[in-house]
Amino acid sequence: MTWKIEYTKTKDNIYVGGYSSTDAYCRMYFSSRVSSKIAESDGTEHLKAHLTEMLNTGFDTSTLLLQVSESPQIKDWEVGEAFAEVVLEDEHEVMFPWETGWDKRSSKASLPGPDILGLQSKKKPRFVFGQVKSSSEKHVPPQVVNSGRDCLREQMRQLCHSFADRQQLLEWLLLRMKGTEWEPVFNEALRRYANKDYWLSGILVSGGRSANEKDLSSICVGIGHEADDGEISLLAYYLPFERSEWPKLLTDRKETL
């Protein structure tokens, strides 16, 4: 996949990079890679299975069953997340050995957390923790980047400084990886992590506007990253379509066929 580098710099110990591509390429990317990622992460089958086991709980399942039969609408931010994942896989050697489908990022979420959790590079594996923001805002930088409690800057700062948050991710990974083929890879990544070798990645998926370095560089200082403690990158992908179009683009493939 060819992404054009719009800008790169290192500021306050953080690598900042902006990328874009052609309209045609993006469309194809959406209808193939992103679309299959979404299909992979369709939770409907899982939900169906879980619901059959809810028999003895004494809780009502009718509303939940509706979610199965009425297949919910794909939310645009879900598309943004899926896009971020595939781009990490394709461009940054990241692997996601387990089911992906992360916590919702809305303020109503009872258990918020990082959107991205993976491993980078099989040869020298290290942990990848990340946050994804989707936006179609014209403003530079977009509000999701620097404004509000849940903005990218705040989330990256959390990731950077809160050991407790990262700790939880490690705990969860430990439990998932134990006894599987991934265990040795996990152990290696853990060892590197203990030596402060890990990657934090903040991804902005921006729709319908041109690249601007200030979209990300403006928040570097606010994150407050120490040079020797893990590696941080802020990456922006500038798509030619508005955010509201993203769900539709997934099904374009069928149309073109």
Add this chain to the structure above:
Amino acid sequence: MSAFSTDILLEKAGGIDALQDVAKQAKVVLAKTILKRIADHNDSTSLQLEPEQVRRLEDALHLSELRVLDLSRAWQRDSRSKEGLELRKFASIAFDIRRVLLMGETEDERVKNAIRLAAVGVLGDRSSDVRRWLNENAWTVPETDSKRDGANWPRLVLFNVANAFLRVVRKKDWGDLNEVARAINELRKNQKQYEKDYLHQENGIRQVAAIELVAFYQLARAVEMLGMFVGSGNPKTALDDVDFHFSRAIKAADSAGIVELSLLLHWMNMASVSMIRATVWYQLAAYNSKMTDFKKALTDEKQTHPMFELLPPQREAIQEVMHTGNRAVVVEMPTSSGKTLLAEFRIIQTKVNVVNAWVVYLVPTRALVNQVTIRLRRDLEPLGIKIEQATPAYELDGLEEELLTAQDSFDVLVTTPEKLDLLIRSDKTQRQGKERPLGLVILDEAHNICDGERGLRSELVLSMINRESPDTHFLLLTPFVPNAHELATWLDSERSKSITPSLSINWQPNDRLLALVYPRGRGSVWSLEMKPLHVSRPQQTPISFDERIVIDKERTREETFSKAKNSKINVAVYAAETLSRRGVSVVLAYSPADCWKLAGKLAEKFPEKTSEKLSLVCDFAASEYGDDFALCDLLKKGVGVHHAGISPEVRALLEWLMEEGEMSTLVATSTLAQGVNFPISNVILSTNSKPVKYGVNWSREKLRTDEFWNIAGRAGRLFQETLGLVVFASQTADDAEIEDYVNSNVIELASALEHMIEETVAKGWDLDLRRLVHNDSKWSGFVQYLAHSYRKIGDHEQFITDTEKLLKRTYAYHRLREHQPEMAEQLIESTRIYAQQLSNLPAGVLTLVDSTGFSPESIMDLLKDKSSFSLSAENWSPSRLFQAGGEAMRGLVGTLLKIPEMSIPTAGSGDGKYVADILDMWVNGKTLREIANRHFADVDDIQKRLTDCCRMIYQTLTHQGSWGFGALQAMSGLVDAEIDANDKDAIRFVPSMIYFGVPTVEAVLMRSLGVPRSVSVNLGEQFVKNDNAEEKLPRIQKARSWLENSSSEVWQSAAKQAGVKMNGKRLQQAWRIITGKGI
């Protein structure tokens, strides 16, 4: 040996030792916080931690928890595996650290952290600490209102489930468990209303919002079932069911990648499994219906502290305790770790296996007999198990004989070793040929076996039973001693077990801090400071750190600094004043005189308070001691004293006041401090010595190490006080002697007899038993054991052959053979020589040995002087005997004075008149005040006068007098004399009349049931009038039910007739309190 992912991280951090160090640091933070709260007079002050310190704590916490998760699978497979034990340790570390870190800035964080804290606490065997934490801190989960909070449905669900989960962890009472069901049902009710909108808004193609809810609902069901099982033991499949729902919840959370929830689920899952396994239901699942009844009784709604789960040491010990293949079991557990409950389980087991067996529960002091009886009755009577106490009076009276020989009259007898010795030796427990098997002997505080005469008596009575009754089982309960296994193998070399809970060896009911307390300053401006002491015990190490802490800030005071530190008593007073800010304290004093002094000074510092309960106790004390008895004034300030000069009844009332929270401080001497059974937060030592009697002289000795730790162990109890404080009043900022003292090792438990033999040999004397007995009455117990055995064996040659077998039964010989075989040989030889002497005794002497409790030598001496105690039957009758100024009484006392085993004090003319007169007054119902004024008139200070009088009577005369008179009766051959049955009855009761201080048989009956002396005679008369002679039950049982159903009018009329100042109804209340029935 599979490696763990976290092995490298752990190694890098310095291993578990490094993490345990951090946990220790966390405990230090906790201790300092509590001390700061005392100094600041503020219960919510907290300590500011340096960021560096916080970082260190957090790092250690993270690693510990990661390690726990790493080990979790192995733990799930087998919680007793090496990994399982390691998991416990790391969880415990995590708990210590979480406890001192901030819980979070938002409500959500606090709730989740509370769950994590509870979970690691449970997994680390720190349930008591978690429960206390949940009690002492504000409830983290906010109240939810579905209308207000419904818009955020998952949050509402989380809060309700968290609330339920934490309630199960706390399980303070049924209120908590009922709340669980309520909270979960609340969710079900609200589900339809709030779920729809939420899903519509939040749920996307990944179905994360929907799947999250599924996980929550499975969680809710799991917690609901957990609550049900903990409360009722149903359903029996709970462990599997709960695990199933949790696994489904985790599966859902994982499939949607909801990390934080998945982890919380893992923690709660593990904790739930742990909790289920710890319940009484689960631990005792295999047992019969009586056990089920017991479990139900323990968890009953009406219990103040229902017991849903067993403590870690109990869990470890229970299977072995219940295993009837073990004939002799020694259980080593620290104070307040629930030994009594284990004994109760074993009692039930015994009764189920051998239905008509009886059980004996031995306690070291008379004070404890009453307490233990009350406890056992409360717990076991609902199961139909009857408990009686045998009065420690040496002689057996008619009531007891009735009780012991009547059909199914009792199941468990609570008594002292001395009394049991008599019962067994006089064969009274056999019944018309049909012997009732002694199923089980329980010896509580078994470590006292090394302690002087009493210890020796315990050892010998157990030896005797062991020899004569091979089917009897033994259960010994003791705090930690290095050689518990020796105690076990002594009693049965093959089928014995000593249980040292190795898994829970570091478990303790509370954290403890030992420290010196001393004043610091000059002139009238000074502060009170504390210096923690370092104690290097192998288990249950107290918290310590190298910093002096101010617990009472510097200020201008009434008394100068030099005056304050003038004596340890003074310092103790200030310490007690300061610590009265937190919970209840016991101050240890050397003697009754010191108790009064200390209590008096302390009382000056407190404000006066009044209450119904206080006035009840004051009135009672006043009726015995007079209005000016200092105790009343002290009580009004919330201070009490507890020593031998306080009658047993008043002491029982003081203990009640303390339990009811009406007293802030109790000043006590050491023997009593050991028997104290109520929650204490602080122990303050104004001394670490106790007075020890040798013959008629007193000497000052240090408290034995195990005695000290027994007292120190009282600080901080199971349901309250996270930190128990044990402080030594010190006049200086350092005290090397105390610092050494608290580090002295608990020595091996040896036999008292062993010590006696070693001492004798060390002095270069022969082990000539006859001569030894003449010189030192300590040996009397041992030769009596030999004499008894000689009588039982019946044949001299057989005795010689069986000498070693006989001696092997003693703990002394058991140890000597192992550690000093030549001395063991000597003992055999000496015993054989003694047997020769026994063979030359006239007929009947050996029987007298058993019925009097005197050595053969004493008996022989007495027989030479038979005229001095040979009274006619008439003169033995109470009405004649207890006439004031009676010659007969004086003569008898005079005789007793000459017997070496007796230790009756002499005074006045030295011929017994003094004691005889006191006994007269005592039996005829005079108050302590009256007796003190007449016979202790030479003591100026009224408090001392009353104290001395009370001590003389309760500590010496009642016991020695009843024993001695009973023995003399036995020697006069009255049993066989030709007397009218009723008269015989009255004569037999003479020793009990002396013991209880009343002149009639009915009054003795009342006294046996705890009725105060002042109304015993009159209530006794009432009972007799109302008694149905047709009913063929033992008198004492009939009297008990009559008393329990008696109206206050009956008491009032009895009190009026007796001319008692105190209102009869209130006397009845006092009686109910003393006998543990509560008002």
